[in-house]
Amino acid sequence: MNKKAVALLSGGLDSTLAVKVLLDQGVEIVALNFTSTFCTCSCRGSVCSNEAARVANEFGIPIKVLKKGLDYIEVIRNPKYGYGQGMNPCVDCRIYMHRLAKNYMGEIGASFVITGEVLGQRPMSQRKDAFKSIEKESGLDGLIVRPLCAKHLDPTIPEKAGIIDREKLLDMVGRSRKPQISLAEECDIQNYPCPSGGCLLTDKIFSKRVKDLLDNKKDVTTEDLQILKIGRHFRLNNETKIVIGRDEAENKRLGNLVQPGDTLLEPLDFAGPTAMICGPVKNGTHSLAGRMILRYAGEKADGKRFLKLSQNGEATIFEVDSPVDDKVLKGMMI
Numbered sequence: 001m002n003k004k005a006v007a008l009l010s011g012g013l014d015s016t017l018a019v020k021v022l023l024d025q026g027v028e029i030v031a032l033n034f035t036s037t038f039c040t041c042s043c044r045g046s047v048c049s050n051e052a053a054r055v056a057n058e059f060g061i062p063i064k065v066l067k068k069g070l071d072y073i074e075v076i077r078n079p080k081y082g083y084g085q086g087m088n089p090c091v092d093c094r095i096y097m098h099r100l101a102k103n104y105m106g107e108i109g110a111s112f113v114i115t116g117e118v119l120g121q122r123p124m125s126q127r128k129d130a131f132k133s134i135e136k137e138s139g140l141d142g143l144i145v146r147p148l149c150a151k152h153l154d155p156t157i158p159e160k161a162g163i164i165d166r167e168k169l170l171d172m173v174g175r176s177r178k179p180q181i182s183l184a185e186e187c188d189i190q191n192y193p194c195p196s197g198g199c200l201l202t203d204k205i206f207s208k209r210v211k212d213l214l215d216n217k218k219d220v221t222t223e224d225l226q227i228l229k230i231g232r233h234f235r236l237n238n239e240t241k242i243v244i245g246r247d248e249a250e251n252k253r254l255g256n257l258v259q260p261g262d263t264l265l266e267p268l269d270f271a272g273p274t275a276m277i278c279g280p281v282k283n284g285t286h287s288l289a290g291r292m293i294l295r296y297a298g299e300k301a302d303g304k305r306f307l308k309l310s311q312n313g314e315a316t317i318f319e320v321d322s323p324v325d326d327k328v329l330k331g332m333m334i
């Protein structure tokens, strides 16, 4: 066993402090940062990764950024340890990340993993039994060092081997962040913008969309996931849903996320939202989507209106004459 470790670094305060505590013990650390479609911090321009990169840079340690792939969808679809308040499979998610950390550890010849977890801080994944499951299922038994709360946990292998001085590890516990903040002050650590992380899977409304997608589609694509984050969503049947843009940026984004077989409808002679029909269309689907556009275009789209319909590279024009009723919309809204 050597004195080299992989640290899971989000760029938040806890993981930053965990790295600092072990850097002070002379551990050679390589940071590992995860991004995903569901991370509110990384969805635009990898801000969270930039935070992690900034921290790594300040500490003068290398950093590797990994994106959670489509295999992560299967973790969300069927988590062994269940969900939190939304579709967040926190324990399984941590297992997923630690498995990848273990692989990376092997790649770079490191001997253990460091995380910023604090016992009792999060009700689902930061409990002793969850810590044990994460270690066991990721194949990292005794090899995950949690410097911020280590005194409440059994000694890890690096501690037993004398690579890490257990006496210099900490005894933080619970949800209060005061100990972290005072340690940050002590260590002159500033600018920690993402202390509690931002995961869309914990959001109940967003989770409804995720559940709807997973319930109705087996092979989920990256575009399917991106679409979850924009527009208003309406489920027609188990193959087809309609998404309506809420502003110009979303209308444009929908246009960029069209997949083979999807249909895009755009107003021709009035200002209004774009609609995307995801999945096959039946009789009346185009007209319904068009009438939804009129509904959300508001008063400015009264009367007969023309729409452009694009599918598989071909465009046609068609006419709709009245907005859809709100009651109909309500029954379909996801």
Ligand code: SF4
Pocket (backbone or CB within 6 Å): 088, 089, 090, 091, 093, 094, 125, 197, 199, 200, 201, 202
């Ligand atoms: S909050 Fe989200 S990213 Fe964090 S462990 Fe849970 S599922 Fe994973």
